[in-house]
Amino acid sequence: xxxxxxxxxxxxxxxxxxxxxxxxxxxxxxxxxxxxxxxxxxxxxxxxxxxxxxxxxxxxxxxxxxxxxxxxxxxxxxxxxxxxxxxxxxxxxxxxxxxxxxxxxxxxxxxxxxxxxxxxxxxxxxxxxxxxxxxxxxxxxxxxxxxxxxxxxxxxxxxxxxxxxxxxxxxxxxxxxxxxxxxxxxxxxxxxxxxxxxxxxxxxxxxxxxxxxxxxxxxxxxxxxxxxxxxxxxxxxxxxxxxxxxxxxxxxxxxxxxxxxxxxxxxxxxxxxxxxxxxxxxxxxxxxxxxxxxxxxxxxxxxxxxxxxxxxxxxxxxxxxxxxxxxxxxxxxxxxxxxxxxxxxxxxxxxxxxxxxxxxxxxxxxxxxxxxxxxxxxxxxxxxxxxxxxxxxxxxxxxxxxxxxxxxxxxxx
Amino acid sequence: xxxxxxxxxxxxxxxxxxxxxxxxxxxxxxxxxxxxxxxxxxxxxxxxxxxxxxxxxxxxxxxxxxxxxxxxxxxxx
Numbered sequence: 141x142x143x144x145x146x147x148x149x150x151x152x153x154x155x156x157x158x159x160x161x162x163x164x165x166x167x168x169x170x171x172x173x174x175x176x177x178x179x180x181x182x183x184x185x186x187x188x189x190x191x192x193x194x195x196x197x198x199x200x201x202x203x204x205x206x207x208x209x210x211x212x213x214x215x216x217x218x219x220x221x222x223x224x225x226x227x228x229x230x231x232x233x234x235x236x237x238x239x240x241x242x243x244x245x246x247x248x249x250x251x252x253x254x255x256x257x258x259x260x261x262x263x264x265x266x267x268x269x270x271x272x273x274x275x276x277x278x279x280x281x282x283x284x285x286x287x288x289x290x291x292x293x294x295x296x297x298x299x300x301x302x303x304x305x306x307x308x309x310x311x312x313x314x315x316x317x318x319x320x321x322x323x324x325x326x327x328x329x330x331x332x333x334x335x336x337x338x339x340x341x342x343x344x345x346x347x348x349x350x351x352x353x354x355x356x357x358x359x360x361x362x363x364x365x366x367x368x369x370x371x372x373x374x375x376x377x378x379x380x381x382x383x384x385x386x387x388x389x390x391x392x393x394x395x396x397x398x399x400x401x402x403x404x405x406x407x408x409x410x411x412x413x414x415x416x417x418x419x420x421x422x423x424x425x426x427x428x429x430x431x432x433x434x435x436x437x438x439x440x441x442x443x444x445x446x447x448x449x450x451x452x453x454x455x456x457x458x459x460x461x462x463x464x465x466x467x468x469x470x471x472x473x474x475x476x477x478x479x480x481x482x483x484x485x486x487x488x489x490x491x492x493x494x495x496x497x498x499x500x501x502x503x504x505x506x507x508x509x510x511x512x513x514x515x516x517x518x519x520x521x522x523x524x525x526x527x528x529x530x531x532x533x534x535x536x537x538x539x540x541x542x543x544x545x546x547x548x549x550x551x552x553x
Numbered sequence: 554x555x556x557x558x559x560x561x562x563x564x565x566x567x568x569x570x571x572x573x574x575x576x577x578x579x580x581x582x583x584x585x586x587x588x589x590x591x592x593x594x595x596x597x598x599x600x601x602x603x604x605x606x607x608x609x610x611x612x613x614x615x616x617x618x619x620x621x622x623x624x625x626x627x628x629x630x
Contacts, residue, residue: 160596161601162601163554163598274596276596277596277597277602277603278596
């Protein structure tokens with residue numbers, strides 16, 4: 141049976157919410173941009189007026205201001221966006237139980253079984269789009285198709301506040317003429333590889349021989365071929381679908397460049413505490429620590445190391461991260477950003493290998509200590525209890541758990 | 554248009570429904586809500602906000618009263 145899938149995309153989401161609350165700036169070019177003092181000053185979202193100045197998401201504010209000196213820059217307020225994101229999902233849930241979130245501002249809806257109640261997919265798309273506009277005061281664009289990939293492409297075709305229907309009759313004309321890089325998971329480098337063998341559009345990709353794509357891109361090649369032909373059968377998951385977590389990590393661009401190992405240690409502890417708290421919350425422990433280091437020249441390196449025994453302790457994670465760092469960074473440049481990730485996860489209750497060398501009693505004490513810290517923070521806030529280390533340089537302290545509520549999600553879950 | 558936050562006297566009915574009874578406008582005068590004509594989630598593009606919108610009859614005129622999180626606001630001129 142043919143499925144009916146909608147993809148709803150809230151247009152210029154952060155900027156739209158800000159413009160709703162400030163009618164006086166609606167006609168001006170507006171961008172939402174991270175804090176410049178904390179060096180998070182890149183464009184996160186832009187409104188329709190700012191788009192006319194060719195301002196790109198991800199570019200630094202100074203560059204955007206060169207294109208448009210009168211640009212209005214607003215700092216993000218994540219709490220407000222999460223509220224709108226949740227409200228939009230509640231609207232979707234009125235029409236179907238199958239709603240899968242893809243980031244804060246995008247959702248897929250499988251409305252196959254809802255059409256008898258609410259009318260055709262196209263009619264439902266208009267109803268949902270109009271409801272969002274009336275109730276939330278922001279606009280959405282909706283793509284309607286029989287698979288998730290085409291639905292997503294559809295929602296990108298007409299913006300803002302529009303519905304695009306892709307059918308088995310019109311997809312060759314509507315989808316196949318688009319550049320291959322519009323397809324989910326065809327980024328810059330895959331796009332380049334495809335262009336080298338003369339595949340520029342989604343249609344050319346769809347008509348290519350499967351084995352050629354496999355030769356070029358491996359397993360991915362076949363997946364992309366399936367995407368391009370509208371044969372993706374992945375189901376729309378539900379919002380409470382449990383994702384099998386493979387790693388837990390946090391990273392941040394620090395408020396000032398890190399010039400010595402003491403600074404690096406402070407930041408590693410900030411990140412490790414967040415990662416450890418999230419691990420404990422998920423009752424997981426991990427065996428491998430990965431770190432990412434971005435220097436002031438913006439080059440990124442990623443290294444990893446094994447722990448002697450699985451852990452969810454910030455002290456273990458931070459000291460491992462520091463050990464890897466010391467072995468890898470020769471201080472040709474200062475450090476601009478750091479990341480810590482724990483992988484090789486297993487359930488906390490799995491019986492791990494006990495260590496002979498390490499003093500188990502001491503570990504157990506640290507475990508109790510960190511659990512107590514979680515409890516204190518849960519009750520009195522993150523900064524109620526801190527390591528003395530973090531008092532040394534207050535500019536570097538941060539609370540990634542509350543400040544970074546959005547984690548990237550994958551299509552393949 | 555301006556977003557005017559107002560003090561509201563409201564009642565929770567036995568059924569759990571929140572009903573505004575009166576509000577104090579920014580000039581300090583209290584106005585009674587004579588009748589609630591409609592109640593729905595809605596955005597106010599004029600004042601800039603969104604929440605539960607009560608369409609009220611006040612002194613013979615229709616007006617909107619919005620409940621956004623825990624604050625009430627109206628659309629001022």
